[in-house]
Each structure stands twice: as structure tokens, then as C-alpha cells.
Amino acid sequence: MSDNSKACFYALATALLWSTIATAFKIALSHLDPWQLVFWSVATATLLLTIMVIIQGKAGLIFSQFKQSPGLFLVLGLLNPFLYHIVLFGAYDRLPAQQAQALNYSWPVALTLLAAPLLGRKLSMSSLLCCLLAYAGVLIICTRGAFQNLDFSSPTGVLLALSSTLIWALYWIFNTRRAGDPVVGLLICFICGLPWIIGATALFSGFWPISVKGLAAAAYVGLIEMGFAYILWLKALKLADNTAMISNISYLSPFLSLIFIANILGESIYPATYAGLMMIIVAVLAQQHLSAAAKSRTQTS
16 A cells, blocks of 8 residues: 555545544533533543553653743643644534534634734735635534524524634644654643633532542543544655645534534534535635645745
């Protein structure tokens, strides 16, 4: 099997894992509150990442990478896993899974908007139109198609879902300033985020009691969403000659996710969800094409 074939396999496996996450979030939140889910899932992911780093013989890199940028890692740990996941789980706690997961896929648009002031990138008219198309899709999903009435199923849930995209975009913008092994770096972020999570969970909720089903669901979220999916995605990107092709495979995930949501959670999928999700993904793909074209022109000039 060629490297490109392996990359496609890893990307498809990642998309399949990602597609189960929205359903897993809702199941977990039926047994845990968002604070408990953040704590137990992040604790599980931190344990997994620690084992992976030790197996790979990279444990010595943990302190050396942290020492290079301690302040940056403290900020990254605050953003992810702490703020991003507590806000995201809060959104899933208030919204149907189909809405929360579709809104979450607008994060590349948030990244485009934030990159302009924070990274000094020019926001072209074409990019702005892509952003408007994506957020028109967001509006359709939020209102279940009744956008003329602005009838949101949960305004707080929508606000949290969109806030999570901004936090995730900020995390990736700050992450571009970090060098070193990516898995070790993610582990350091989780270690730096854990004190925030422990303190917030103790203050606003509690670690116990939780059911076995709740603990199992949280462990699944930690192992899959925060652990194995990330590692498989890194493998796909490392092996692929064409990262754009691999990135496009990831957009199978939200549509596969709707199948799990409908059949496991029993949600009736609104036509507006499909329409809005298509608008978001078309806008994101168009934005990626524009960015690649701009980068190519810069390199040839």
C-alpha cells in the first residue's frame, strides 16, 4: 500500500471516528453535566496521550518543549482543552445534536475572520463572501429554516456553539507559534489545562457521583475525540502528498454524523440542517481554494 493510500485510509478512519462524536456527546451529557464530562474526558485523554508519548520514547520532550514556550502552553491549555470543551459541551447540552455539530463545522470561517486582525492577513472580498455564505448556513440551521422569524431553538446554545468556533480558531492561531512534536505538544496543553478543569469542576459541579454509563461515555469522548482521532489525522497529513485531498475527506464526517444522530439518538433531521451544512462546507472549501491560490501566487511572484 502506497503512502497516499495509507493517508486516505487514516483520513477515512478519522472521519468515521469524528462522525460518532456528536452522538457520544449527547449520550454522555444524559448522564453527566458539562463540567463532569470535561473533567473525565480530558483526564482519559491525558492518560492516553501520556502512554502514547512514553511508548514512542518521547517522554523527555515534555519538559524541553514546555520550557521553550511556557507562557504559550499555559494560554493554549486554557483555550483547549478547558474553554473550548466546556463551551462546546454547554452548547450540546442545550441544542439538538444535529444543530450543535453543524454549527461547530463553521470554525474555519471563524479562523479566517480572526486571522485578519491577529495574523495580519488581508480579508479579500471573495473571502468575505465565503464567510457570509457560511453564516447564512448557520442562520438556516439555527432557525430550522424559519430564518425570517429568527426563531432560535436555544439562543444560549447557539451563542455557545458559535463561541466554541472562535475559541477553537484562537487555539489554532496561537498554535502556529508552537514548534516541536505535535502529540507531545497536545499532551502539554492537556496537562496545562487540567488544573483549570479540576478547579472549575470542583467549584461549579463535582466529580462524584457519576454512573458507569456516564464514565464510559466520557472515556469514549476522551479516547476518540481528544486522542485517537487526532493521532490518526496527524498520520494522514504526514503521509499525504496532497493535504487538500485529505482535508476534503474530513467533510464526510458531518454527513455521516447525521446518520448516527438519526439512528441512535432518534432525532428527526431537519431539511434545513442539510441545506445549512452544505452552505457551510461549500463556503469553507471555497475559502480553502482561495487561500491555496493566494499562497501559490505569493510563492511564484
